[in-house]
Amino acid sequence: MSLYRETSAANAGTACICDLRSDTVTRPDPAMRAAMAEAEVGDDVYGEDPTVTRLEAMLAQQLGKEAGVFFPTGTQSNLAALMAHCGRGDEIIVGDRYHIYCYEAAGASVLAGISLCPVPVGADCAVGAEDVAAAIKADDQHYAKSRLLCLENTVNGQAIPSAVIKTAADVARDRCLAVHLDGARLFNATAALGDEATEFAALVDSVSVCLSKGLGAPAGSVLVGSGELVSRARRHRKILGGSMRQSGILAAAGLYALRHNVPALLDDHGRAARLGKALSVMWPGAVYQATNMVFFTPLPEEHVALIDHMAANGVRIGSQLPTIRMVLHRDVSDGLLDHTIAAFQDFYERI
Numbered sequence: 001m002s003l004y005r006e007t008s009a010a011n012a013g014t015a016c017i018c019d020l021r022s023d024t025v026t027r028p029d030p031a032m033r034a035a036m037a038e039a040e041v042g043d044d045v046y047g048e049d050p051t052v053t054r055l056e057a058m059l060a061q062q063l064g065k066e067a068g069v070f071f072p073t074g075t076q077s078n079l080a081a082l083m084a085h086c087g088r089g090d091e092i093i094v095g096d097r098y099h100i101y102c103y104e105a106a107g108a109s110v111l112a113g114i115s116l117c118p119v120p121v122g123a124d125c126a127v128g129a130e131d132v133a134a135a136i137k138a139d140d141q142h143y144a145k146s147r148l149l150c151l152e153n154t155v156n157g158q159a160i161p162s163a164v165i166k167t168a169a170d171v172a173r174d175r176c177l178a179v180h181l182d183g184a185r186l187f188n189a190t191a192a193l194g195d196e197a198t199e200f201a202a203l204v205d206s207v208s209v210c211l212s213k214g215l216g217a218p219a220g221s222v223l224v225g226s227g228e229l230v231s232r233a234r235r236h237r238k239i240l241g242g243s244m245r246q247s248g249i250l251a252a253a254g255l256y257a258l259r260h261n262v263p264a265l266l267d268d269h270g271r272a273a274r275l276g277k278a279l280s281v282m283w284p285g286a287v288y289q290a291t292n293m294v295f296f297t298p299l300p301e302e303h304v305a306l307i308d309h310m311a312a313n314g315v316r317i318g319s320q321l322p323t324i325r326m327v328l329h330r331d332v333s334d335g336l337l338d339h340t341i342a343a344f345q346d347f348y349e350r351i
């Protein structure tokens with residue numbers, strides 16, 4: 001079964017009016033498209049695209065790091081970061097539910113000869129300091145070299161406070177490991193917790209941030225870190241085929257998103273809370289809501305019928321068996337949320 005389960009053929013022709021599968025489905029609005037159209041561009045491989053350079057500098061500054069580098073995707077940004085931190089035969093320690101371990105097709109192993117050592121993730125979605133300490137291997141010819149700890153925030157929507165990130169990061173740093181933070185949705189975490197982005201960045205050596213999730217840009221991630229680390233990652237971006245030319249068109253969307261779309265992330269969290277509350281009235285089991293995401297596990301025999309019912313009402317919901325995931329984002333208005341809740345009510349009243 002694919003991670004992206006499609007609805008049944010019966011509903012294939014129904015127009016989708018509300019797509020809750022992910023916040024990656026956001027489309028650039030007219031103002032963002034205007035910023036893209038007007039972007040000043042050059043050849044970024046020559047270092048001559050002023051818009052890309054501006055975006056890289058802006059995120060580096062916002063996170064308190066020396067430098068940044070723009071990537072087409074978050075997966076490539078993470079991979080280039082791992083390659084900048086590690087050599088072949090080195091090992092990363094990573095939460096066993098984190099994107100780098102679960103959803104990046106083991107690229108670090110396939111392309112960079114890096115071994116992945118998973119450690120358990122707790123109910124708070126954080127990795128524990130003791131588990132990290134236990135996973136760090138002794139310097140012995142039999143073992144891979146433990147080189148890097150990979151953390152994530154948010155994880156399945158769960159925002160992890162900087163104090164919690166610090167306990168794991170400190171253990172790694174005390175043992176001379178570097179620390180990378182996959183902050184694909186870092187601004188959802190900072191919005192939810194009220195912590196500053198710099199607080200998280202100060203605890204780690206590198207951070208990758210996605211512009212193409214709730215921030216609404218069509219593509220792009222930025223990796224920030226020291227000047228030296230970022231220039232190594234830039235070389236790896238070239239190796240991975242991610243160095244683009246007039247990519248200021250895309251970077252302009254990212255700059256626009258950082259300037260205009262960050263505060264509205266809290267509206268997504270509010271709508272997720274409303275959806276979670278409405279569902280917990282209809283559905284007797286657990287409903288889990290964190291930042292912009294809502295999860296619940298319907299009865300196995302109702303799973304397909306529910307997805308099809310929602311699709312027939314123009315609402316697409318994410319389904320990785322046995323759980324339903326819904327992600328609120330800037331293309332879901334209050335009106336579309338009302339419509340979604342009504343479609344759920346209709347389903348649960350009928351059965």
Ligand SMILES: *Cc1c(COP(=O)(O)O)cnc(C)c1O
Nearest residue numbers: 073074075076099152182184210
């Ligand atoms: C989306 C995401 C990424 C990167 O995904 P791309 O689709 O390659 O941009 C990395 N980590 C996390 C936690 C994500 O949610």
